[in-house]
């Protein structure tokens with residue numbers, strides 16, 4: 001039986017902790033420690049223009065995208081099995 005959303009959006013796909021994706025992300029971003037980490041990351045990111053370029057290049061690598069896709073497929077399969 002699939003988990004039901006208790007966030008007020010039962011028609012949406014369940015994402016985590018009884019919430020749909022939008023509500024879960026809202027709660028996730030509401031964590032002050034996480035917001036601070038994000039701010040810190042953006043500060044570093046914006047302080048180094050070359051970094052933006054490096055990350056763009058890395059993410060554009062098809063082999064990397066393929067690895068990432070495989071990783072998420074394996075992760076998803078493992079999650080289904082454990083249920």
Ligand SMILES: [Zn+2]
Nearest residue numbers: 007009020023
């Ligand atoms: Zn929701």
